[in-house]
Amino acid sequence: MSTIHLTLPLDEKTVRSLRAGDAVTLSGAIYTGRDAAHKRLIELIDRGEPLPIPLEGETIYYVGPAPASPGHAVGSAGPTTSYRMDPYTPKLLARGLRGMIGKGLRGPGVVDAMKQYGAVYFGAVGGAAALIARSIQESTVIAYPDLGAEAIHRFVINEFPAIVVIDSLGNNLYETGPKLYKEAGL
């Protein structure tokens, strides 16, 4: 498998050139966010208030890292299941969010918004959390420290390994991949 090395933030042209099944590495800065942080961001958007993080061109990683042990920038930090963020995601995409990193299925509302605004969904290997943590060089809490592991962190990452799972055309490796390997007659 050849690998595409991407630098963040992403522009629309780059995002629209990616295809489901592409192996990539990501380098640059990303923001973390899980259910609770998403809920707060959407509440701010709905009230028309400023957000604690930029969204234009940015990538959000769905992760709640383990605490960092001495000598590590961050504890184990693999992706969490993405569908829990689905109710919030289209509003973030409408504000310029270009990339999401997680694992697992997304709903049709998210895929439609990805096509409309030009965004990409990267899958990281769920459970490969200590390996992924090696690509995270810096971690800073940016917002909602009261949420602990669920606070919004800014990670500086280098060659973070991922796969394009859903591209901006709506191609979905979670649908096409299993079809390829499903035994006939099942």
Add this chain to the structure above:
Amino acid sequence: MRSIQAAQITQAVADLFLECSYCIGDDVRQAIDDAIKTEPSPIGRNTLQQISDNYTIAANERVAICQDTGMSVVFAEVGQDLHIENGDFEEAIQQGVREAYLQGYLRKSIVAEPLFERKNTKDNTPAIIHTRIVPGDRLKLLAVAKGFGSENMSALKMLVPADGIEGVKRFILETVENAGPNPCPPIVIGVGIGGTFEKAAIMAKQGTALPLDHSNADPRYKQLEDDLLREVNALGVGPGGTGGRTTALKVHILYAPTHIAGLPVAVNICCHAARHASQVL
């Protein structure tokens, strides 16, 4: 009458959770390494390789295999001739969980109440404790750190006797296929058949923590385990759910007597971070 100190239980529980959070069992690692050789999907092989490398990094650096270090479940078999001194049995277990998660850089993932406030307890307690009183004077502890990506994809259904073997298989296959990538395949599937509503679920959880080379002692159920494993892997879900033939590493079935009107089936899915460890005191 044999005696042990409650503090020994605390120490054992803490050690077990630390050990299983950092070091995957040899059986699981071997199964993943074997699958790298047989998995036809190139993306799938790459995923399996990352999983295997991750086990090595976690064990060498003594960091968590997965950031979701789970909800703590303890199965305890207490010998009826054993006396526990200087402390409360359940509190000794909770203290062990607390120490492991606070001192071991494990994530604290438990909220005190599920619906209104969801406030984190900040020490990963309380653990779920299942206790049985058994003959003898020993205490057997099985610690299971259960991640919720896979827990959320688990299912229980009260089938009726007429659904039969085919109904049971269909329910299990549907559960795995609907779960797709969410539970971090390759998975270990624990199945409880029979008993009551809650008995089926507890058996399914026990199934997720059996060694991979264990099979049901009843040859008919062993056959069903093998058939289900083959059919699950023929679904095509694959490593990470991106397609392939390594969807599950093992199907473990436990069964129990049940009511003439019932056929409860519980399917508990565990991810490849199948973390459990046991000790006898």
